[in-house]
Amino acid sequence: MIELTKDNFDAEVNIDGVVMVDYWSESCERCIELMPDVIKLSEEYGEQIKFCKLNIKGSRRLAMAQKVMGLPSIVFYKNGERLEHLSGEELEVEDITSTIKNYL
Template sequence: MIELNKDNFDTETSTGLVIVDFWGESCGRCMELMPSVHELEKTYGDKVKFCSLNIAGQRRLAMAQKVMGLPSFLIFKDGERKEHLSGEDLDIDQIEQAIKSYLV
């Protein structure tokens, strides 16, 4: 999983299908989802670039992407933001379905 920051965010999300996991160490739901997200990377990593962004120290970047709550996942296709998944009730199946919808 590629760690994003303000210096590489635009470059890493500019081509192909990219999912960005916005997380924080104090977000319990983020930490619960993380192992499952890594499993998705093993399954879809040849078709989707998986990135993560720890909002600690990156709050301005998160706000610029309109990420106001955690957990949040953004899906980009060729640099264009396509979808924003977020909320305490977000589960791994919803994330996987969103990924699959862009692989058709």
């Protein structure tokens, strides 16, 4: 997974194809719980979808500009356009997997 920052966000996300961005924080327990599963998904589907993660610590303005107001948040982009936003404490890896399969 590619680590995003405010410096490389546009270059990594505004590309041809589908990009999934995992917005997370060390203080978000659910984010930490989901991380191993998200990494497995990146290994399984990484040839078809670009997987990135953004620690919102130090990048809050960027997250807010992307309309990410709560964690965990998984946002899908295609050709630089925001497509779908999955969020909330109830977010499960099955929800993420299902959305990935929709964009394959």
